[in-house]
Amino acid sequence: MLFDEPYYISINEARWTVAEKVLNELKVKHNLALSSCLDVGCGPGWFAEKLVNWGVKVTGIDGRLELVEAARNRVANASFELVDVESKTAMSSLSKADLVFAFGLLYHTENPFRVIRNLHSLTEKVLLIESQIIPGDNPITWLVEEGKNETQGLTHHALIPSRSCLLKMLQVAGFAYVYEYLGKVDHEDFIETETKYGRRGIFLAAHEKLQGQDLVECPQITTPKYEFHKS
Numbered sequence: 001m002l003f004d005e006p007y008y009i010s011i012n013e014a015r016w017t018v019a020e021k022v023l024n025e026l027k028v029k030h031n032l033a034l035s036s037c038l039d040v041g042c043g044p045g046w047f048a049e050k051l052v053n054w055g056v057k058v059t060g061i062d063g064r065l066e067l068v069e070a071a072r073n074r075v076a077n078a079s080f081e082l083v084d085v086e087s088k089t090a091m092s093s094l095s096k097a098d099l100v101f102a103f104g105l106l107y108h109t110e111n112p113f114r115v116i117r118n119l120h121s122l123t124e125k126v127l128l129i130e131s132q133i134i135p136g137d138n139p140i141t142w143l144v145e146e147g148k149n150e151t152q153g154l155t156h157h158a159l160i161p162s163r164s165c166l167l168k169m170l171q172v173a174g175f176a177y178v179y180e181y182l183g184k185v186d187h188e189d190f191i192e193t194e195t196k197y198g199r200r201g202i203f204l205a206a207h208e209k210l211q212g213q214d215l216v217e218c219p220q221i222t223t224p225k226y227e228f229h230k231s
């Protein structure tokens with residue numbers, strides 16, 4: 001399975017190091033009781049297993065049956081369901097979870113705003129989300145045709161948001177507090193160099209005010225109308 005190749009394992013390790021640190025901080029600093037977790041776009045369950053071992057009851061959802069079945073075989077102590085995260089109806093049939101965990105998913109969807117709204121409706125306390133983000137300040141999405149394999153979106157066409165677009169969608173969906181993780185993530189996809197933009201970010205969206213090392217609260221994003229006048 002592609003998910004087992006070294007690229008995926010190394011980026012997973014780097015992302016989990018940060019996710020675990022943030023979750024530990026929420027537990028210790030804020031006494032935030034996180035007992036249930038929805039792992040959205042869970043693939044064959046790599047993060048689900050980490051989350052179970054971290055001490056939370058996990059339900060994983062994915063839109064591909066073969067991945068749901070693989071996850072069921074790999075992670076005994078979690079449950080897994082076949083769900084299209086873009087569907088409001090399918091998502092509204094799920095129970096809310098204290099923690100919604102959405103790594104590697106959003107930028108594989110055709111309707112990321114719908115997905116964010118669906119995730120908001122299922123978040124009891126916090127949403128921890130990792131996504132590719134398009135560089136630049138404008139609140140835009142970028143349409144891509146994806147590779148045709150099981151790690152990608154269900155239709156293989158996806159809209160990747162810019163940072164400000166993602167923040168605004170989280171705010172409009174109803175999260176009162178949105179934070180960006182600005183600490184180090186030990187993988188090249190997260191690191192900007194002289195020749196390359198960083199292409200991923202990690203964000204925490206919450207209903208209550210939180211604090212964490214390297215978590216920076218994002219200001220309200222404004223999205224004025226497009227200026228059609230030529231300057």
Ligand SMILES: C[S@@+](CC[C@H](N)C(=O)[O-])C[C@H]1O[C@@H](n2cnc3c(N)ncnc32)[C@H](O)[C@@H]1O
Binds near residue numbers: 012044046063067105
């Ligand atoms: C890049 S993989 C990420 C897997 C895992 N979360 C990780 O970060 O390693 C994207 C996953 O999202 C799933 N996915 C993509 N679009 C989806 C949709 N609309 N509904 C449910 N799952 C979807 C894919 O099947 C795939 O398992």
